[in-house]
Amino acid sequence: xxxxxxxxxxxxxxxxxxPHAVDFAxxxxxxxxxxxxxFYLKRYTxxxxxxxxxxxxxxAWVAGLSFVSANLGALELMGWAxxxxxxxxxxxxxxxxxxxxxxxxxxxxxxxxxxxxKTHSVPGYLQLRFGEAASGLSAFxxxxxxxxxxxxxxxxxxxxxxxxxxxxxxxxxxxxxLTVAVYVSLxxxxxxxxxxxxxxxxxxxxxxxxxxxxxxxxxxWAGLVARIHQNFPGQxxxxxxxxxxxxxxxxxxxxxxxxxxxxxxxxxxxxxxTDFLVVQRVLAAKDIRAAKLAPILGSYFKMAVPFIxxxxxxxxxxxxxFHLVPQSxxxxxxxxxxxxxxxxxxxxxxxxxxxxxxGITALIAGFMSGMAGNISAFSTVWTYDLxxxxxxxxxxxxxxxxxxxxxxxxxxxLAIGAAYIVMxxxxxxxxxxxxxxxxxxxxxxxxxxxxxxxxITAPGAFWGLLAGIVSSVGMFISVKLNPAxxxxxxxxxxxxxxxxxxxRALWSWLICVTVTIVVSFLTKPHPPASLAGLVYGETELPSxxxxxLVKRPIFWACLAFALFLVLQxxxx
Amino acid sequence: MEHEPVKHHMLPVWFxxxxxxxxxGVMIFIEGLFDLSHPTGTVLANLYPAVWWGAIMAAxxxxxxxxxxxxxxxxx
Numbered sequence: 001x002x003x004x005x006x007x008x009x010x011x012x013x014x015x016x017x018x019p020h021a022v023d024f025a026x027x028x029x030x031x032x033x034x035x036x037x038x039f040y041l042k043r044y045t046x047x048x049x050x051x052x053x054x055x056x057x058x059x060a061w062v063a064g065l066s067f068v069s070a071n072l073g074a075l076e077l078m079g080w081a082x083x084x085x086x087x088x089x090x091x092x093x094x095x096x097x098x099x100x101x102x103x104x105x106x107x108x109x110x111x112x113x114x115x116x117x118k119t120h121s122v123p124g125y126l127q128l129r130f131g132e133a134a135s136g137l138s139a140f141x142x143x144x145x146x147x148x149x150x151x152x153x154x155x156x157x158x159x160x161x162x163x164x165x166x167x168x169x170x171x172x173x174x175x176x177x178l179t180v181a182v183y184v185s186l187x188x189x190x191x192x193x194x195x196x197x198x199x200x201x202x203x204x205x206x207x208x209x210x211x212x213x214x215x216x217x218x219x220x221w222a223g224l225v226a227r228i229h230q231n232f233p234g235q236x237x238x239x240x241x242x243x244x245x246x247x248x249x250x251x252x253x254x255x256x257x258x259x260x261x262x263x264x265x266x267x268x269x270x271x272x273x274t275d276f277l278v279v280q281r282v283l284a285a286k287d288i289r290a291a292k293l294a295p296i297l298g299s300y301f302k303m304a305v306p307f308i309x310x311x312x313x314x315x316x317x318x319x320x321x322f323h324l325v326p327q328s329x330x331x332x333x334x335x336x337x338x339x340x341x342x343x344x345x346x347x348x349x350x351x352x353x354x355x356x357x358x359g360i361t362a363l364i365a366g367f368m369s370g371m372a373g374n375i376s377a378f379s380t381v382w383t384y385d386l387x388x389x390x391x392x393x394x395x396x397x398x399x400x401x402x403x404x405x406x407x408x409x410x411x412x413x414l415a416i417g418a419a420y421i422v423m424x425x426x427x428x429x430x431x432x433x434x435x436x437x438x439x440x441x442x443x444x445x446x447x448x449x450x451x452x453x454x455x456i457t458a459p460g461a462f463w464g465l466l467a468g469i470v471s472s473v474g475m476f477i478s479v480k481l482n483p484a485x486x487x488x489x490x491x492x493x494x495x496x497x498x499x500x501x502x503x504r505a506l507w508s509w510l511i512c513v514t515v516t517i518v519v520s521f522l523t524k525p526h527p528p529a530s531l532a533g534l535v536y537g538e539t540e541l542p543s544x545x546x547x548x549l550v551k552r553p554i555f556w557a558c559l560a561f562a563l564f565l566v567l568q569x570x571x572x
Numbered sequence: 573m574e575h576e577p578v579k580h581h582m583l584p585v586w587f588x589x590x591x592x593x594x595x596x597g598v599m600i601f602i603e604g605l606f607d608l609s610h611p612t613g614t615v616l617a618n619l620y621p622a623v624w625w626g627a628i629m630a631a632x633x634x635x636x637x638x639x640x641x642x643x644x645x646x647x648x
Contacts, residue, residue, distance in 0.1 A: 022599060022600075022603050025599065026596060026599060026600075029592070029595055029596070029599075030592070033588065033591070033592050037588055040582075040583070041582070044582055062585060193585075194585045194588065197585050197589065198585070198588060198589055198592060201589050201592075201593065202592070205593070205596075205625075205629055209621060209625055213615070213616050213619075213621065216616060216619070217615065217616060348614075349614060349615050350614055350615055350616060350621065351614065351621075352603075352607055352612030352613075352614050352617065352621075352622060353603050353607070353612065353622075354599060354600040354603035354604065354622050354626070355600060355621060355622050355625065358596060358600065
């Protein structure tokens, strides 16, 4: 859920930064560290449970930080900072409404079923609950998406490094991908998680200085708002809910119903509760309490991310002596800078030698962790949900570990291929992003119904998921062929393209749920005994009544949701 | 994927975080001291951010290393 990728940066632009020797030293230390971690962890990843699920021994803190960090990539940082410059604090909806309720829901409602079922992946849960058809469809879609996403990450990183530092595109792609290949094939999910937690700290230490220095320069939040009003009179960049009472009263062209029902209840739930890249991190938790707590702890950090992503964009509005422009305009004039350059511009504004290297390393770490996360998820889904399920069943555990290491390398090679294809056709990145949105909302419908209602059958799940995906594709194509269709799906002629994703997610989810229920009632129900550990009513959920209040996940979940509501009120 | 539970005794992830923060903190702090006599020209350079940010990173890193220098179960 990030802004259009194809407008990230102009590859023909001259180098933005002038790094010193110490900055390059910082970057080299990072590469040495991640490789060293991979080699260190190899001896601990000899079993499938170690390689694909980090031994299921992670504490709530490690699983929670990794859960958030898997989503906190450099494209996210730069893209949403650019959106904050373009749209103001409205962009924070994607971090608050678009994440917190879903993360809390995952922890309290869905994690017990994921964890108790002892599945290794989301398609794995579908296989246990509904059999091979729904699982295979989900696994196939997910495997393709992760490879394409890894390729997009590679290309985007190479592009950013070219613009920031003048690095050759091929050099960046090959150095980064080979490094990821080495440490993931050696240490599996252990490596990916360790490096994601390292990345989390690097991103915060690398980016936090910008809002600190920026607020010192503006004289605090009030000074920031005053300067924005001075630079952009008559425009509201600092309220989240007031401007979205109508499509035409905000630059995004969205309505609060799209934010609440499309983004908040469908897209975000679909992503945070079923995207295997993030769920895999929580499945690695050491027990069910840690598995429930991990996404809840992660929600607190997610709530804080706008401080290092959205606030730099707002500071750009207040402090930059020139206005940033859309990518298409910046491409025509090399003296102009695009919205997506706001984060590097603010980095260069405050960070001298050393600090600049730290900021650049934080971006590199974000990209590489994104690649590693996608590749480790691909390796798991391919090995267990496709290879073991359909090609070679019943092999020894060691065989599947070797397959996991091999397909990590193969996955990297395929992702490099995807990166070069994207290099030739940059607008493909937008379509790849759209591909994710085709199935994430319907998949949420299928998984949620499967967990909460035992009457849902395997044919119902398969046909509902397929109907949801096909309807989403159909709506997307209809808008591409006839832009006027946007007003049909968004129920308003004032809706802009940003609204399309939200309403398309809502309708495809509803279609998935409706078809799933109808087909289920037309087909034979599963015997209750076959649903033990998989669905509400047939699963013994462990009680937490014996724990003190502060040790119960529900306490921290309620507190997180309360804090989320307070933030909505403060920035209304 | 049913196996006998195995507890891995390894250096925790916090130890590695401490190592990298310490290294970066020292590098940035030393660069910050150099900047005292060679101004960088960045905005608010007079606050010498590299000095105090490097010190904070190094102190945090050392704390993480000291508290997590012994192997734990599964590196948590």
